[in-house]
Amino acid sequence: MADGSGNGLTIAELAEKTVVEEALLSDYEHVLLALHRKHGKIVRIGPNHINISDASAVKTVYGSGRNFKKSSFYDAFTALRPNLFGTRNEEIHSARRKAVANSFSAQSVASMEVYMDICMHKLIAKLDVFAEQRQAVDLKKWISFFLMDVLGELAFSRPFGVLEKGDEALMPPTYEHVLLATLSGQVPWCIPYVRKVLPYVPIPSLSRMIKERDHLRQMAIESVEKRIATPSDRKDLLGRLIEECETGQDSKGTSMDIVDVQTEAFEIDALDLRPEGTASYPFQETNQLSYLQAVVTEGFRLNPVFTMALLREVPKGGTVIAGECIPEGTDVSICNHVLHHDEQVFGPSLEQFDPERWMDAEYDCTAYLIPFGSGHRACVGRNIATAEIQKLVVSLLARYDITLADAPGTSFEQSTMPPTRSFGVADLDGHLTVKLKRR
Numbered sequence: 001m002a003d004g005s006g007n008g009l010t011i012a013e014l015a016e017k018t019v020v021e022e023a024l025l026s027d028y029e030h031v032l033l034a035l036h037r038k039h040g041k042i043v044r045i046g047p048n049h050i051n052i053s054d055a056s057a058v059k060t061v062y063g064s065g066r067n068f069k070k071s072s073f074y075d076a077f078t079a080l081r082p083n084l085f086g087t088r089n090e091e092i093h094s095a096r097r098k099a100v101a102n103s104f105s106a107q108s109v110a111s112m113e114v115y116m117d118i119c120m121h122k123l124i125a126k127l128d129v130f131a132e133q134r135q136a137v138d139l140k141k142w143i144s145f146f147l148m149d150v151l152g153e154l155a156f157s158r159p160f161g162v163l164e165k166g167d168e169a170l171m172p173p174t175y176e177h178v179l180l181a182t183l184s185g186q187v188p189w190c191i192p193y194v195r196k197v198l199p200y201v202p203i204p205s206l207s208r209m210i211k212e213r214d215h216l217r218q219m220a221i222e223s224v225e226k227r228i229a230t231p232s233d234r235k236d237l238l239g240r241l242i243e244e245c246e247t248g249q250d251s252k253g254t255s256m257d258i259v260d261v262q263t264e265a266f267e268i269d270a271l272d273l274r275p276e277g278t279a280s281y282p283f284q285e286t287n288q289l290s291y292l293q294a295v296v297t298e299g300f301r302l303n304p305v306f307t308m309a310l311l312r313e314v315p316k317g318g319t320v321i322a323g324e325c326i327p328e329g330t331d332v333s334i335c336n337h338v339l340h341h342d343e344q345v346f347g348p349s350l351e352q353f354d355p356e357r358w359m360d361a362e363y364d365c366t367a368y369l370i371p372f373g374s375g376h377r378a379c380v381g382r383n384i385a386t387a388e389i390q391k392l393v394v395s396l397l398a399r400y401d402i403t404l405a406d407a408p409g410t411s412f413e414q415s416t417m418p419p420t421r422s423f424g425v426a427d428l429d430g431h432l433t434v435k436l437k438r439r
């Protein structure tokens with residue numbers, strides 16, 4: 001077993017510091033990949049944390065029911081009380097997952113599509129202006145505005161208003177929130193202290209994060225209270241979750257929310273955004289496009305978004321992974337970016353962006369493709385994320401010719417994969433400045 005610090009097990013404690021430092025340097029999965037390429041399938045990256053790059057371990061660690069529980073790393077994600085993502089209590093998890101499962105089903109997501117369309121039309125209205133004026137635009141920024149407003153529509157029954165205002169300052173501080181949780185989760189014993197000390201640390205970005213997090217929590221409480229007090233026909237996530245929790249359901253169709261949606265939809269129609277038909281492509285239609293799906297899948301293989309090592313605790317009796325005996329109580333994890341770059345699984349062409357590989361019926365690597373995690377703690381929001389991505393890709397490509405503004409004349413096919421930065425959630429490094437031309 002290799003020590004990630006590269007200096008032998010005697011300074012294993014320092015490895016913890018190494019990972020925290022690397023995470024701070026925003027190069028998390030690339031550092032992990034380099035460690036595996038140097039040291040092999042199993043690398044110790046903390047005093048009690050072993051990271052694995054071995055295809056067979058996916059089933060052992062994530063696919064054996066509730067045997068491998070989430071580790072204390074996740075305590076950093078349960079700010080006030082256990083939530084679905086962060087809870088380590090399997091009974092609580094099982095009850096909550098069951099309670100929300102229907103809200104996230106494909107059928108439920110289909111009924112939420114109208115809210116994605118509202119946001120898509122707002123996005124397109126903004127992008128059309130850039131296209132008309134032949135003005136370069138940071139597509140990454142506007143897509144993140146779109147995703148944030150969709151989240152607002154679905155989970156808070158109203159958009160955050162970022163698309164309309166085009167103002168980054170309105171974005172909730174999710175980046176800072178996840179960064180802090182990822183860092184403090186590396187050193188779980190310090191989490192209670194971090195929570196106590198944090199409000200008094202005079203770092204402006206931290207103060208802003210705490211303030212915004214409280215604001216977000218308040219917004220969530222208010223939106224739930226409002227929704228219970230004012231029943232609505234909106235088929236959004238909030239409504240469904242409330243229904244499923246049986247705290248307040250009503251299906252009369254004249255609430256202010258519905259009026260709001262109708263008004264917005266009316267305004268959108270008035271903007272005449274659909275001269276050639278549909279501007280926001282129906283998810284079901286995009287689902288018929290097998291090459292599109294292969295492209296999205298290959299994108300997730302090469303550049304998964306949620307790259308943090310998903311820690312689990314080895315159960316009583318220990319386990320064997322990649323021929324190594326690992327004692328009970330050890331934290332083990334797999335990082336999807338590392339696994340997706342494993343030559344034994346994806347072959348010598350693994351660095352190539354090659355959607356065709358997923359079109360081949362013989363090619364069966366889906367078990368090792370884990371952008372949304374694996375097993376019973378896998379992403380519950382996968383259907384929502386997939387619908388957003390497919391609708392975005394098709395709607396934008398159908399409407400615009402897109403060229404890189406920084407490299408005129410270079411098409412996306414000719415360009416190389418842009419670098420990402422990451423502390424466990426990967427993001428494109430810098431802007432994605434493009435020029436758009438209406439087709």
Ligand code: HEM
Pocket residue numbers: 084085086097305306310311370371372373374376377378379380381382384385
């Ligand atoms: C591209 C978008 C997304 C990616 C790549 C992603 C990725 C992931 C991954 C890898 C996990 C597993 C974490 C683990 O094993 O510890 C996860 C869990 C989870 N995700 Fe997502 N996610 C995405 C979008 C969403 C959305 C849109 C929602 C909700 C609206 C969501 C809600 C959750 C929840 C609640 C869990 C915990 C599930 C459980 O433990 O039962 N995710 N996600």
